Amino acid sequence: MTQLPPPSEVKLGLVIDLDTCVGCHACVVACKGWNTENYGAPLGDEDPYGAEPVGSFLNRVHSYEVQPEEGPAQLVHFPKSCLHCEDAPCVTVCPTGASYKRAEDGIVLVNEDACIGCGLCAWACPYGAREMDPVEKVMKKCTLCVDRIYNENLEPEDREPACVRTCPAGARHFGDLGDPTSDVSELVAARRGFDLMPEQGTKPVNKYLPPRKKDVEIDVLAPMLEPIAIDAHGFLGWIDRTLGKLPGGGA
Amino acid sequence: MTKHEQPKVDTSPKVSDEVRQTTCYMCACRCGINVHMKGGEVAYIEGNRDHPVNRGVLCAKGSAGIMQHLSPARLKAPLKRVGPRGSGQFAEISWDEALELAKSWMEPLRETAPEKLAFFTGRDQSQSFTSWWAQAFGTPNYAAHGGFCSVNMAAAGIYTMGGAFWEFGQPDWENTKLFMIFGVAEDHDSNPIKIGLGRLKERGAKVIGVNPIRSGYNAIADEWIGITPGTDGLFILSLVHCLMKAGKIDLDYLAKFTNAACLVNDDASSESYGLILRDEAGKEMVMDRETHHRVPFDQKGVNPDLTGRWRHAGITYRTVMSLMADRYMSNDYAPEVVGPVIGMDANRIRRVAAELAEVAFDQAIEIAQPWTDFRGEKHDKMIGRPVAFHAMRGISAHSNGFQTCRALHLLQIILGSVEVPGGFRFKPPYPKPYTAHPKPHAKGKPGQPLAGPHLGFVHGPDDLAIDDDGTPLRIDKAFSWDHPMSSHGLMHMVISNAHAGDPYKIDTLFLYMANMAWNSSMNTSGVMRMLTEMDEDGNYVIPHLIVADAYSSETVAFADLVLPDTTYLERHDCISLLDRPISEAEAAADAIRWPVVDPDRDVRGFQSVLLDLGHRLGLPGFVAEDGAPKFKDYADYMVNHERREGIGPLAGWRGKNGKAGGRGKPNGNQIERYKEAGGFWMSHIPDEALYYKPWNKAYQDWAVKIGLFDAPQPYLFSLWSEPMRRFQLAAEGQGKRQPPAHLKDRVHKAMDPLPIWSAPFGDTDMDEYPLHALTQRPMAMYHSWGSQNAWLRQIHGVNPMYVPTAVWQENGFEEGDWARVTSPHGEIVVPVAHMAALNAQTIWTWNAIGKRKGAWALEDDAPEAKKGFLLNHLIHELLPPKGDGMRWANSDPVTGQAAWFDLRVRLEKTEAPDEVKPNFNAQGSPVGTGPEELARESDARSFLRAQVQATISEKLAKFKPRGPA
Amino acid sequence: MHPAPSIIVFTTLSGIGFGLLIFLGLGLPALTGWLAFIAFGTAFSAAVAGLVASTFHLGHPERALLAFTQWRSSWLSREAWLACGALITMGLYGAGAVLFGVRIVPLGWVGAAFCLATIGATSMMYGQLKTVPRWRHWTTPLLFFAYGLGGGALLAGQIAAAIVLIALAGVVQVLAWYLGDKALAATGSDTGTATGLWPRGEVRAFESPHTGPNYLTREMVFVIGRKRSTQLRVISLILAILFPIAVLVIVPGHVFAALAIISHVLGVLTARWLFFAEAEHVVGLFYGAL
Ligand SMILES: Nc1nc2c(c(=O)[nH]1)N[C@H]1C(S)=C(S)[C@@H](COP(=O)(O)OP(=O)(O)OC[C@H]3O[C@@H](n4cnc5c(=O)[nH]c(N)nc54)[C@H](O)[C@@H]3O)O[C@H]1N2
Ligand SMILES: Nc1nc2c(c(=O)[nH]1)N[C@H]1C(S)=C(S)[C@@H](COP(=O)(O)OP(=O)(O)OC[C@H]3O[C@@H](n4cnc5c(=O)[nH]c(N)nc54)[C@H](O)[C@@H]3O)O[C@H]1N2
Ligand code: SF4
Ligand code: SF4
Ligand code: SF4
Ligand code: SF4
Ligand code: SF4
Ligand SMILES: [Mo]
Secondary structure (H helix, E strand, C coil): CCCCCCCCCCCEEEEEECCCCCCCCHHHHHHHHHHHHCCCCCCCEECCCCCCCEECCCEEEEEEEEECCCCCCEEEEEEEECCCCCCCHHHHCCCCCCEEECCCCCCEEECHHHCCCCCHHHHHCCCCCEEECCCCCCEEECCCCHHHHCCCCCCHHHCCCHHHHHCCCCCEEEEECCCCCCHHHHHHHHHCCECCCHHHCCCCCCEEECCCCCCCCCCCCHHHHCCCCCCHHHHHHHHHHHHHHCCCCCC | CCCCCCCCCCCCCCCCCEEEEEECCCCCCCCEEEEEEECCEEEEEEECCCCCCCCCCCCHHHHCHHHHHCCCCECCCCEEECCCCCCCCEEECCHHHHHHHHHHHHHHHHHHCHHHEEEEECCCCCHHHHHHHHHHHCCCCEECCHHHHCHHHHHHHHHHHCCCCCCCEEECCCCCCEEEEECCCCCCCHHHHHHHHHHHHHHCCEEEEECCECCHHHHHCCEEECCCCCCHHHHHHHHHHHHHHCCCCCHHHHHHHEHHHEEEECCCCCCCCCCECECCCCCEEEEECCCCCEEECCCCCCCECCCCEEEECCEEEEEHHHHHHHHHCCHHHCHHHHHHHHCCCHHHHHHHHHHHHHHHHHCCEEECCCEEECCCCEECCEEECCEEEEECHHHHCCCCHHHHHHHHHHHHHHCCCECCCCCEEECCCCCCCHHHCCCCCCCCCCCCCCCCCCCCCCCCHHHCCECCCCCECCCCCCCCCCCCCCCCCCHHHHHHHHHHCCCCCCCEEEEECCCCCCCCCCCHHHHHHHHHCECCCCCECCCEEEEEECECCCHHHHCCEEEECCCCCCCCEEECCCCCCCCECCEEEEEEECCCCCCCCCCCCHHHHHHHHHHHCCCCCCECCCCCECCCCHHHHHHHCCCECCECCCCCCECCCCCECCCCCCCCCHHHHHHHCCCEEEEECCHHHCCCHHHEHHHHHHHHHCCCCCCCCCCCECCCCHHHHHHHHHHCCCCCCCCCHHHHHHHHHHCCCCCCCCCCCCCCCCCCCCEEEEEECCCCCCHHHHHHCCCHHHHCCCCCEEECHHHHHHCCCCCCCEEEEECCCCEEEEEEEECCCECCCEEEEECCCCCCCCHHHCCCCCHHHHCCCCHHHHCCCECCCCCCCCCCECECCCCCCECHHHCEEEEEEECCCCCCECCCCCCCCCCCCCCCEECCCCHHHHHHHHHHHHHHHHHHHCCCCCCCC | CCCCHHHHHHHHHHHHHHHHHHHHHCCCCCCCHHHHHHHHHHHHHHHHHHHHHHHHCCCCHHHHHHHHCCCCCCHHHHHHHHHHHHHHHHHHHHHHHHHHCCCCHHHHHHHHHHHHHHHHHHHHHHHCCCCCCCCCCCHHHHHHHHHHHHHHHHHCCCHHHHHHHHHHHHHHHHHHHHHHHHHHHHHCCCHHHHHCCHHHCEEEECCCCCCCCCHHHHHHCCCCCHHHHHHHHHHHHHHHHHHHHHHHHHCCCHHHHHHHHHHHHHHHHHHHHHHHHCCCCCHHHHCCCC
16 A cells, blocks of 8 residues: 555665675676566566667666775776665555555565556656566566565575575675664674665665775885895895794705 | 555465576586476576585576577577678578588598698587597697687696686685785686675675776775786786895795796706706706705605705706796886886885785684695695785786786795685696696598697697698697697687688688677678688688577678577586586586477587587597497487596596496486586595695595596696796707797797796887777676677667776767777777776777677667677787788787787777767578567466456456545 | 656646636636537546546556545545546536536536646646655646646636736746756755765766666656757747737737637647756666766
8 A cells, every 4th residue: 555554663675785796787687587587577678689678677786986085986886776765755656556565574565466557656766766667567666575585485595585695796685674683784783884865765774885995005014025135146045044944944 | 544455465476396407608607507497488597506606696697598598599490501601691401401511511621631620619618529529530720719718827827836717716715815806807707706705805805906997896896906908917026026025925835836946957058958957757856955965846855945056067057946036036126117117106016015925924824734745744734825816818818918927826826825725726627737738739640530639738849739841730820839838729810810821721610609700809800801702713712611609690690501509508518527617626516507498499409419420420439339329419428428437528426326426437327416416516625635735645636536637746836937948948049849030039038937027019009009998898798699688788788988087088078979999900980988997098898799780689770789899890810010021910929819908099089970880781680680579477477477467457347446535 | 857748748738627627617707508618628628638648658547547546645646536526526517507507606616626636736746756856846836836727717718817827827937947957956965975975085977787778767867958948948938928928918819819828838838848858856866867
């Protein structure tokens, strides 16, 4: 239903580590693969072999260049899918009730059979997390793999989102952000995870871990390179002296 | 407020009817996959958690496998050309007709001049088999794609330390504290590297990326060194200089495990000048520190003297270490001297050296694991130097790449960080010294098989594949004076040499799995012309071209005969310890592919086709005694072929009862056992043997036991390369075989037995062509073959030329602009984009996104054809003529590695054209184009969904909305 | 935002249609019989055509009935109900006037209120969106009301009211442009804040996730050149506001009124096109389009 349920205790979501994401798009395609064969209609592609292929994807990886005041420019790969917001504006705008937030775990879903494809929810989402399927004309969005995470037909270790399972770098984490003692919550606390566009008041559940500081100059290492010799001759002499001191060293 | 209502979601839907486990082949990384089947169709592909390579993860390509498997570009039947070459006009023919046609071309060649068949393979994962076929045919002209790929890395590693990066070794991800990665965008080991980087990040280990471009792995590196292309060798040797000068080197390691203590003949007038002193048995000799006696390096109790000097019979012998001191202590490598060339501050070079030293020595680690070395000396622990390195084509695809790769290995070795905890580790069948590899074989006799494998490791001029008059025996001139140590051949030179009839003309060119008329050739337009050029009699200059491909590629359009392969989910394959297995540093492992679905077209697995062709040609090894085919198909070969007694393509479940691992009699149930086990076999290396493998008795014994080699073969790392020195000696006028006059200087310079840096050949006209131009592999695309994939091509459908800030501003570029990019060889007109995190003298683009119109079942107005482009048009396979009019191959003078990254260009803004230039007329598509809409789901699922939707529409018809109360 | 023709037509026509109905409901003019038939016919055609046009934009118009369910939270749902209420009450009212020559005055008032509310609901579909700072502003409902009422008055032949209301629309429009141009900047959001990377330095979108367009870039990342937008603003002001007012003031009369109406409708269509085309959706920040 279009009205939001009271905030749930369990808040399932993703934590994405921008310090580790190499921008490989593995999560993008694993998501497409899983969701094409599961939850709702397949993720369609229009003009797939032609001039302007446009398909629906529930997760996309951007990249940004950051120019710090000092030092070289940096590149940050930036995966983005639905953030399963607590105050999800995409839900409240929906005229049909197709968009809803689950009361038990906070997952925001679209009931595709009730979706009229008006697109209003996609307009309401600040993050670009909803895409109209070009073939089925229903609204598509990240389901947080609701059909994996509780799926009793999967091995317990596989009950996690397809994108998390596939991420080669381990940059994606899944868990209960409502529980401050969960692994993901602790990770967020330790790494100062942040919200995207807090000014939109959506209270996203998903969190992002910032890239660590880069290109830091350490200049306390100079003694490491104190010369022991200035030429080949002196160098060999040093070797002799040093080996002589090693246990078992000769003359 | 009403109560919150929500639909019921089935959170436990059935995932699939069945999971079939096989090996991915969306690239050469060889990950294990779980193929979920629904109603007999492939429904979903995910990584296999138990697999040693990918441990459950899968890259973008791997997950998109289903779209490759169902690609509209799949070839459907054997094809015979009916239009002119390149037009893509074909008639479908039967397999029998196709194979008889091939036979009719090949049979006469075998009887008269087997070298007139050239068989070259691209992303071949069955090289031990394809080379065996070529060997049986008797042509010297066989190689896989290593020559244009990264032979510098492979050869430098094997010649120096008996193993290489590639996918043959890996950092000790779990223990390393400082990881330095040179020139890697993606690599063959793509998932393992990403998994490894993830582990480093988790542990907070530092990553330094050395790359002109800061994307991908370099983007997450804690420190980025945006080096000027082609100068890594200088940077590395400067680090070596700093470390040696500070005495931050592992003396014990150098003395015991490398040839640093070996005695080198230092008498310029001697025939053996520069060669290592050996005993009668041929063992390298060192001086013992205690006794001052010369003893073979492997003697028990020896304490090799790194600084020893010996005079005997008028000849002075010095250690390799003292030769190294002469070279690397020199001011030529001082950071102040080197800095400006590589574009780096001298202090920063020093700081990196200091960091390496600090981590290697002050943060050394120990593993409480006793082990025994090959001399019989017992060690109670394993000492680790937790600095690890990895490198790939960024350093190797330059004309100075071989020496740069050697330089990097030198750096690793003086830090004592190879095969130790926290350092770099080999994966079985490595370590394996170059001396344990075969030497190349190229002299054939009509009607006879070749005496041994084509490719190998030369030890000196005697092993070259040349005639008595010095003429190369191979069409690619591998193992000739042009490129003496070209262990992987030079596939990029085959078409150009064959077209020029230099060293001779050939009749039939047989290409498997390589897109040679497009992205894997230099000078693509030229190659397309060479393939279509006719002689005076109206015959094609290269008379016959057979292409074995699975898809409608650019090269297919040029074939006279096309042998359509299956997709990777429809055939047997063998990822064998005999060539490029799936081993990890802790285990030997191999794997299979098997048909998880049967092909729905008239296509056949290429290896089975090759077996059939071998039988038709009556090749030895392919015909049983009764004249029937020796092997029914490739699966039969995988199980029953034996290379040596008890050693076959697959190491797992051998022996009658299937209990033997490694060595054992063939087992008829072997493939079933692989399937049950998830598609792979793995044998763990004992704990005692996990490190120090080249010198570790326990490892050597284990390797013999599982059949990696037949006797223990401990060896020393070759800091000083004797094979190279032998070529230098020849260039100095020693020996029977000497380089031709015009190559003497070049050979002498290139074959320096100690790593050295020289400017890349491309760096000649730097005023005219001030910029470096590079390509990088996109992680979500595999060369040309990803573009047929409806999912992947949305990610990379066009490739702009990325331009650094200064160049962007100088040219007044704005988003959407185009530029003309000119090299000494040609020009292209392409879209540009701005990138700040880029070396200031470098421009770059994604590799192999551009497509020829009509290829890959794409429509003619596909963005890949209109806005995507190849850099290859700017790269010539030959360097510009020198003073004497001679043109050298654009390759490393040592190995023949294609120097893709030597390219220099200039660029200027131009009007935006309709499409990139050059552009070519559309090739005909033997498979048509793809559908206009896709909603990929299995039939089983779409049936279910249709049912659900029918009930819903019924409900909806009865639905009456409840209004505001 | 992508200026989808169906939505532009929908909002323009239904706005004018409901605007006209408001005046008819208020008895301005108080028509019966044939004249009422023509007037109500025109109003209904415009309003219904607009509503029908809006369904062209739906992926699944066959499920449109479901859009009535979420009136508690959704402005679109509310609009659906209000439009129905408006059409039904005004339908009854109109039927009385046309068929029986009877104007049930209270029904007309109720109908007019429904119509006004419908226009308001339509405007709130846009005005509620925090993601489009230009729209989330008091000028948005005012603009819809002014255009709806101005157009309605014009069609209803209420010259004086038309002049005032259209002039008011002009003022609101200019204000909306002036304030709207600053709305995005006023939120303080940029690519740096959107990505949270701002503390590290200047943030610039480097590569898009996919090289081609996607639903989001097509639907929400529509960029219009400043020059083109200025031109269109001037044109729409002339057509929708200045020319009709001039005509009404200078040459009253049926023939010229028709010209004024045509001009006004074209002008509103242009303004509505701009309303969408100029609206910056914050998702554009992720795509480096803003
Ligand atoms: N500018 C530039 N050029 C480069 C490089 C570069 O860095 N820069 N890199 C070079 C390097 S290292 C390499 S390795 C080459 C790679 O270049 P290629 O070896 O040409 O690789 P692909 O484009 O993948 O083409 C391989 C062919 O195999 C076919 N194929 C795919 N799957 C199958 C199958 O299952 N069976 C069969 N029979 N065929 C199949 C494809 O259809 C395609 O025609 O490119 C080289 N070219
Ligand atoms: N996804 C994907 N994976 C692949 C492939 C693919 O096509 N797609 N191809 C496979 C093949 S055949 C190969 S050979 C491997 C190759 O894997 P890589 O070795 O990673 O090959 P490239 O993508 O060519 O990357 C070369 C890198 O070197 C950098 N570079 C260029 N010149 C220099 C230099 O002078 N110094 C330094 N330090 N860096 C430099 C470039 O910026 C680039 O980042 O990848 C394999 N894996
Ligand atoms: S799979 Fe992981 S590393 Fe790759 S793009 Fe997605 S989050 Fe980043
Ligand atoms: S990210 Fe967008 S789609 Fe997801 S809950 Fe938040 S507003 Fe809704
Ligand atoms: S598109 Fe579907 S889910 Fe989104 S608001 Fe419209 S009806 Fe609701
Ligand atoms: S959680 Fe599932 S649906 Fe969401 S992005 Fe990941 S794979 Fe896609
Ligand atoms: S790296 Fe990707 S494409 Fe290559 S084998 Fe592994 S999963 Fe397949
Ligand atoms: Mo390669």
